[in-house]
Amino acid sequence: MGESDTAGTDAYEPVIGLEVHAQLATDSKMFCGCSTRFGSPPNTQTCPVCLGLPGALPVINGRAIDLAVTTALALGSTVSSASAFARKNYFYPDLPKGYQITQHDSPLARGGRLAWSAGGHACVVRLVRVHLEEDAGKSLHVGFADSDASAYVDFNRSGVPLVEIVTEPDLSSPAEAAEFVRRLRALLVAIGASDGNMEEGSLRCDANVSVRRRGDTALGARTEIKNLNSFRFLQRALEHEIARQRHVLAAGGAVLTETRLWDDDAGRTAVMRTKEDAEDYRYFPEPDLPPLVLHPDRLARLRSALPELPDARRGRLAAAYGISDEEAAALAGTPDTAAYFERTARASGDAAAASQWIRGELTRRMSDAGLTIGDVPVAPESLGRLIAMVSAASVSASAAKQILGRMVATGAEPEAIAAADGLLQESGADALDALVTGTLARFPAQVAQYRQGRRAVAGFLVGQVIKASHGRANPAMVDDLVRSRLDGEGRE
Numbered sequence: 001m002g003e004s005d006t007a008g009t010d011a012y013e014p015v016i017g018l019e020v021h022a023q024l025a026t027d028s029k030m031f032c033g034c035s036t037r038f039g040s041p042p043n044t045q046t047c048p049v050c051l052g053l054p055g056a057l058p059v060i061n062g063r064a065i066d067l068a069v070t071t072a073l074a075l076g077s078t079v080s081s082a083s084a085f086a087r088k089n090y091f092y093p094d095l096p097k098g099y100q101i102t103q104h105d106s107p108l109a110r111g112g113r114l115a116w117s118a119g120g121h122a123c124v125v126r127l128v129r130v131h132l133e134e135d136a137g138k139s140l141h142v143g144f145a146d147s148d149a150s151a152y153v154d155f156n157r158s159g160v161p162l163v164e165i166v167t168e169p170d171l172s173s174p175a176e177a178a179e180f181v182r183r184l185r186a187l188l189v190a191i192g193a194s195d196g197n198m199e200e201g202s203l204r205c206d207a208n209v210s211v212r213r214r215g216d217t218a219l220g221a222r223t224e225i226k227n228l229n230s231f232r233f234l235q236r237a238l239e240h241e242i243a244r245q246r247h248v249l250a251a252g253g254a255v256l257t258e259t260r261l262w263d264d265d266a267g268r269t270a271v272m273r274t275k276e277d278a279e280d281y282r283y284f285p286e287p288d289l290p291p292l293v294l295h296p297d298r299l300a301r302l303r304s305a306l307p308e309l310p311d312a313r314r315g316r317l318a319a320a321y322g323i324s325d326e327e328a329a330a331l332a333g334t335p336d337t338a339a340y341f342e343r344t345a346r347a348s349g350d351a352a353a354a355s356q357w358i359r360g361e362l363t364r365r366m367s368d369a370g371l372t373i374g375d376v377p378v379a380p381e382s383l384g385r386l387i388a389m390v391s392a393a394s395v396s397a398s399a400a401k402q403i404l405g406r407m408v409a410t411g412a413e414p415e416a417i418a419a420a421d422g423l424l425q426e427s428g429a430d431a432l433d434a435l436v437t438g439t440l441a442r443f444p445a446q447v448a449q450y451r452q453g454r455r456a457v458a459g460f461l462v463g464q465v466i467k468a469s470h471g472r473a474n475p476a477m478v479d480d481l482v483r484s485r486l487d488g489e490g491r492e
Contacts, residue, residue, distance in 0.1 A: 010246075011213055011214060011250070012211040012212060012213060012214070012220075012245070012246045012249055012250070013172065013211060013212060013213075013214045014172060014173065014174075014209060014210070014211050014238070014242045015169045015171075015172070015209070015210050015211070015212060015219055015220070015222075016169060016171035016172065016173075016174075016176075016177050016207060016208065016209050016238060017166075017167050017168060017169035017170070017171065017207075017208045017209075018165075018166075018167045018171065018177060018180065018181065018205050018206070018207055018208070019164060019165075019166050019167075019205060019206040019207075019208070020164065020165045020166075020167075020181060020184060020203070020204075020205040021135075021162050021163075021164050021203070021204050021205065021206075022071075022162065022163050022164075022165070022185075022188050022193065022194040022196070022202065022203050023036070023135070023160055023161065023162055023194055023195075023201070023202040023203070024063075024064045024067045024068065024161040024162065024163055024193060024194060025067060025192060025193060025194055025195055026061055026063045026064050026067070026161055027063075028061060028063075029049075029050055029061065029134070029159035029160055029161060030058075030060070030061050030064055030101070030132070030133075030134040030135075030159050030160065030161035030162075031049055031050070031058030031059060031060065031061065031101065031134065031159055031289075032047050032049035032050050032058065032059070032159060033047070034046060034047050034049075034050055034159065036160050036161075038197075038200045038201075038202075039200075040156055042140075042152070042154035042155075042156060043154055043155050043156060044156065045156040046155045046156065046158065049159065050096075050134075050155065050158045050159030051096045051097075051155060051158070052096045052097030052098070057288050058101065058286075058288055058289055060289065060292065061161055064132065064161035065132070065292065065294075066298075066302060067161075067163070067192070067193045067194075068108055068130065068131075068132050068161075068163045068193070069108065069109075069294065069298075069299065069302050070191050070192075070193055070302050070305075070306065071130060071163050071165070071188065071191065071193045072108060072109035072112065072130040073302060073303055073306055074187055074191050074193075074306060074309060075109075075112035075113070075114060075127060075130065075165070075187070076111070076112040076113055077109035077110060077111050077112030077127060077129075077130050078109060078110050078111050078112070079108065079109045079294065079299060080106070080107065080108060080109060080110070080294075081293065081294055081296075081299075082106070082291050082292065082293045082294070083103055083106045083107055083108045083131070083132075083291065083292045084103065084105070084106040084285060084286070084289075084291045084292065085101050085102065085103055085132075085285075085286040085289045085292070086101075086102060086103065086104040086105065086106075086283045086284060086285055086286055087099040087100070087101060087102075087283065087284055087285075087286050088100045088101075088102050088104065088281045088283055089281055089282040089283070089284075090281055092136065092139075093139055093151070093153050094136045094137035094138055094139045094153050094155070094158070095136045095137070095158075096137065096155060096158055100133060100134060100136060101133065101134050101286055101289070102131065102132070102133035102134070102164075103131035103132055103133060104283045105283070106291075107129040107130065107131035108129075108130055108131050108132055108292070109129065109130040109131070110128070110129050110130075111126070111127060111128075111129075112126075112127040112130065113125060113126045113127055114127070114180060114183060114184060114187070116179070116183055116311070118179065123176060123179070123180075124170065125167050125168070125170045125171060125180050126167065126168040126170055127165060127166065127167055127168070128166040128167065128168055129164075129165075129166050130163060130164070130165050130166075131163070131164050131166075132161065132162070132163060132164075132292075133162050133164055134158070134159045134160065134161065134162065135157045135158065135159065135160040135161075135162050136157065136158060137153055137154055137155040137156070137157055137158040138153070138154045138156075138157050139151055139152070139153055140152040140153065140154060157201070163193065163194075165184065167180070169208070169210075169219065174234070174235040174236075174238035174239045174242070175235060177207065177234060177235065177238055178231045178232075178234050178235040181203075181205055181231060181234060182231055183310070185198075185203055186310045186333050186334070187309060187310055188203070189333075189334050190307060190308075190309060190310050190313070190334065190335055191306065191307055191309070192307070198229045198230050198231075199229070199230075201229060203229070204227050204228065204229045205228050205234060206224055206225065206226050206227065206228070207224070207225045207228060207234060207237065207238055207241075208222050208223075208224050209222060209223060209225065209238055209241050209242060209245070210222035210223070210245070210255070211242060211245045211246055211249065211255075220245075220249075220255060221254065221255040221256065221257050222255075222257065223241060223245070223255065223256075223257065223258045223259070223260050223269075224258075224259045224260065225237050225238070225241060225260050225261070225262055225269055226259055226260070226261055226272060227261070228262060233262055233264055236262070236264065236267070237262035237269060240262075240267065240268055240269055241260065241269050244268075244269065256274060257274070258271050258272070258273070258274050259271075259272045259273050259274075260272055307335065308335075310332050310333070313332040313335075313338055314328045314329050314332040315328070317331055317332055317338065317341070317342075321342075321345055321351035321352075321355075322351060322352070323351060323352060323355050327355045327359065330359050331355060331358065331359070334373070336372075336373045336374045337358075337373050339380075340358065340373050340380050341354060341355065341358055341380075343380035343381060343384070344357075344358060344380040344381075344383050344384045344387070345384070346384070347380060347381040347383070347384020347385060347387075347388070348383070348384035348385070348387035348388050348391070349384075349388060349391075350387060350388075350391060353387045353390070353391065354383075354384065354387060357383060357386075357387055357404075358383075361401055361404055362376070362378070362383065362404065362408075365404060365405055365408045366408070369408055369409070371408070376408060377407070377408065377410075377411035378404070378407045378408055378411070382407065382413055382414060383404070383407075383414075385413075385414055385415070386400055386403060386404060386407070386414040387400075389414060389415075389418070393474045393476065393477070394418070394424055395414075395418050395423050395424060396423075396474075396475065399418070399423040400414075402421070402423065403417045403418055403421075403423060406421075422472065423472075424472060432465075432473060432474070432477055432478060432481055433481065435465050435468055435469055435473060435478075436465055436478065436481050436482055436485060437485075438468065439461060439464045439465045439468055439482075440461065440482075440485060440486075442464075443460075443461060443464065446460060446461055447461070447486065450486045451486065458479075458482060458483055458486060461482050461486070462475070462478050462479050462482050465478045465482060466478060
């Protein structure tokens with residue numbers, strides 16, 4: 001691409017809006033009692049209701065309502081005292097009823113926002129609406145002997161409860177869009193509304209993107225990129241689509257209003273279907289469900305039960321424990337992580353060290369073992385005592401890492417592991433004095449070299465003392481004692 005082409009494409013700025021779909025953390029589906037458990041054999045979690053068989057009637061899941069209302073309250077949205085469900089009509093093989101039950105003209109909540117600061121720049125993303133709907137099934141195109149000629153459908157997800165969060169077109173870059181979803185996911189996990197597991201499809205988003213000449217206020221023709229289920233996919237898909245639209249306009253073409261899919265292997269978006277400016281889903285009120293009316297007492301109960309939100313928790317951790325904003329952000333990501341850190345910090349008496357160990361060695365060990373902070377067999381108090389052992393020079397930092405590995409694998413306590421594996425450091429003055437005396441006596445030539453000005457030889461002698469102790473001598477104490485002796489202190 002030439003310099004003039006680059007200048008032409010840079011004349012256009014992106015405008016991005018997102019539709020985020022989060023699976024609500026319920027045990028049963030939106031309108032029936034079928035399980036929402038992930039990973040079950042295909043089509044084993046279905047019934048006449050979620051398959052849309054004649055005569056089957058939906059019943060609203062009360063737990064899903066509470067979680068969706070909690071989401072809206074956490075986002076500062078205005079919750080409607082009454083909302084209604086509608087049928088969104090379209091045909092697709094994984095939609096058994098031929099329509100999706102959702103909220104259209106009368107959503108659960110309107111407005112709200114998600115705001116944060118990054119690099120001195122304030123980001124504020126306004127929300128259009130927060131509403132309830134059911135998920136569709138899943139079409140399977142690969143993994144079967146006849147995949148070249150046939151496709152299969154798994155209806156286990158059909159009817160799974162979703163909350164959809166729709167933003168205004170306030171996002172101005174792919175990185176900003178990814179950060180919005182990252183922060184929204186943290187909020188949903190923090191309030192217990194969703195597990196946010198993107199790999200399992202619990203959190204997905206559709207991205208609406210257009211470009212316009214810088215300084216213009218009117219929006220350009222937009223495309224919608226469907227079913228993005230990772231922060232990386234979202235950012236890469238938007239980067240590619242913005243570049244594609246810029247090149248189309250710079251070359252004098254017109255951007256078509258399309259639905260597109262992201263092909264990560266190819267690194268590009270591809271047309272899924274074309275559509276008009278306004279897609280006609282023939283919405284009409286759901287005849288089998290009454291309006292959803294929220295009693296004021298229920299709304300007040302849910303509002304009072306809101307837990308500490310991630311931004312508030314981040315600020316509190318930074319202020320209370322004297323850690324950096326970056327550290328606090330990592331530790332405030334989930335309520336479990338924050339609680340684990342606070343208990344470890346209290347047990348160790350060293351918040352900075354607790355932060356370092358949790359974000360570093362413990363996270364690495366958990367990742368290797370496929371564990372989460374909620375099921376790691378190391379109590380925060382146990383980790384705190386291990387950190388205190390390092391601070392007291394009872395064990396070295398390298399030995400402490402070995403001990404933590406054993407703690408994760410076995411659940412044993414640090415003191416028992418250190419004693420059993422011979423990892424306790426020798427810090428007794430008399431024992432160390434004897435080791436140093438013996439070592440200096442065995443290496444008179446090196447002692448003479450040191451006193452003749454070859455100061456570096458002290459490192460060799462320190463190493464020999466530690467070797468003689470089988471690695472149990474406290475290195476800092478040995479270093480001080482060796483240099484003191486070599487410099488003449490303590491000699492008769």
